[in-house]
Amino acid sequence: MFHYIPSGSDTNMRIERGKPVNKVFIAVRPGLTSLNEIKESVTRMLLELGIRVVDDLSKADVIMAIGGDGTLLKAVHESRGKIPVIGVKNGTYGTLMELNHDNLAEGLKRIVKGDYFVMLVPSVETMGERALNEVLLANQEKGKSMKLELYIEGERMNSFIADGIVAATPIGSWAYSLSLNGPILDPRVNAMILAYIAPWPPSSEIPLNPIVVPEGVEVTISSDSDMMVIPDGVYRGLTVREAVIRLTGEGFMLATLSSDARYFYRRVMGRIRRERR
16 A cells, blocks of 8 residues: 655655565567667576566566666556566666666665565546656647647636647656756656647737646646647557546556655756766
8 A cells, every 4th residue: 555654855755665576577678689788687686686587567576677768668558557667777868767787786686675665656647548757639630730728627728829738747747848848846746747839829818838737637628630649659549639637646656766755856867967978
């Protein structure tokens, strides 16, 4: 049962202590031979620790996603939020990835012993789809803008012309939303960001700044064109004229080595500074 425990300040996160691990599923991006070496290394270390590496994801205690953020997102969706996922960085920034070359060996030992935490992170939910980072609503006719209307809790807030809109989670505030001048949300803040893609200011009734709404608040977006619903960068064929979106606490499970929210900032900023060198 997930509960709230102190996370380094006077606010809390949905988190529980991890359990000792016996079986691990390793997820890698198919076709990338550059990942074979690190996969073999992780497999060898797990076997030395007495852990079984299984081929069936549903039988794993923990999923290890090796690569970049895209690999972790795919693993999270395949787990359906029922199995903790932890990332092993082998890409560029990898802001979602918990382990890297520096802490891999120690991290694996801690996970095996149950010396880790599992966070239940919120997801954006719409039309039966869920996303860890964000849901993108974009015109089905690529390269064309559309007339959008925005309602919050049934109250009409704005009407404008744009190429699309992004609804992002706190974790997703470091991704697509950030490129749209969306704010960075602390992972302890359960709120959803609405950020606009290429909006045309003269068409708007109020300034087109990103909006932040609390968990559970329903946001309705209607369009004069068919909109593609794209969760975490994957289009599955769903097209709508109107979408109801909200942030829900029924999200996904991510494994982490620390329950202190400051650890999240140290990890993310450390990766960014290292890649900029």
